[in-house]
Amino acid sequence: MELRKLLGSRVLERLASSRRFAALTGAGVSAESGVATFRDPNGLWAQFRPEELASMEGFLSNPERVWQWYQYRRHVIERVLPNPAHRALAELETLVPEMTLITQNVDRLHQRAGSRCVLELHGNLEENHCADCGMPYCDQIRDDSPPRCLACGGLVRPSVVWFGEMLPADVLQEAECTARRAEVFLVVGTSAEVYPAAALPFLAWQHGATIIEVNPTPTPVSSIAHASIREKAGSALPALVELIAAVRTTDGMG
Known part of the structure; x- marks a missing residue:
């Protein structure tokens, strides 16, 4: 009930009726699996x-x-293993007609959790x-x-992708297209300060998407978010996806 109140009726209506979902994920998602953020080496x-x-x-x-x-x-x-946030995003893909996951992470934990439509903005560690x-x-x-x-x-x-290098042009172009088309755009576990990835939520917002931020602390995206969930992704996303599943059933909005 508390999550429903936080999101509000208009966001719930969009979650219930939208066909095109997208999510941008950052290091905060993988950190909960035990992957140190890049700027926190051991x-x-x-x-x-x-x-x-x-x-x-x-x-x-x-x-x-x-x-x-x-x-x-x-x-x-x-x-390490995918955590509940990774698994929740993979589950979301099964609940809606279209779900594209855009990630700044290079660990492929999203794919290991079962996500199939993943755009890797910064490449991945499996390939050379x-x-x-x-x-x-x-x-x-x-x-x-x-x-x-x-x-x-x-x-x-x-x-x-290393410092000073351009993102893969084809991947960035597809990510921008995804942002423009999205009806619901989740921003999860990212500081939203590294460009051009940080521009994607704003692009989605400019094209009418409902923006839902999941991050323990405020970010630049907070200023445009229709709802901000101030929790870690591992606890917030399973609850959010469960709610999305509920409101997309015939009696879920009751």
């Missing part, structure tokens, strides 16, 4: 600035260090490609140093 890696570990300059300066950092992150992600020719690299890798490209001999790098 132990040995805390001594380095993010730019030293996640930029082309850092990679060219010390490819072994950068590669070992990403191998460390990969091993961390292998040991040549830093010189761009050829995907699918051979075996080691923890200590990056392999060499089988086509040109260049250094192989993780397929993630």
Whole structure:
């Protein structure tokens, strides 16, 4: 009942009748699975600035260090599981005609939870490609140093977006199209300060979407949100998705 009151009748009506849903997720969602946020590294890696570990300059300066950092992150992600927030978003996909998940995360926990329509704005940690020719690299890798490209001999790098790099144009274009078409747009576990991803909720709002923010603290999106749920995603999203399921039944609005 409290969530119904927080959302209000107009938002509930949109949740009940809308066909096109979208969500933007950030590091706060994965943090609840035990994935440290990028700016909160542990132990040995805390001594380095993010730019030293996640930029082309850092990679060219010390490819072994950068590669070992990403191998460390990969091993961390292998040991964690999707949390209730990931699973709730995957369930939402089964409840509505169209649900597109736009994520800033690179851990693929959304896919492991069952989400099928996922746009990865910042790439992912599962894939690698040549830093010189761009050829995907699918051979075996080691923890200590990056392999060499089988086509040109260049250094192989993780397929993630580094500082100073553009987002994949095709993915960003699809994300912007999704935002323009969305009738309901969820903003979950993100500070909404990293552009161009942070512009997507505003784009959706400008095109008439109902904006629902799920974040423990206010963000720039709070100023346009039709409802802000001040909880962690792991507790808020299951309740929200359960409510969406209820209001989309014939008697759910009663």
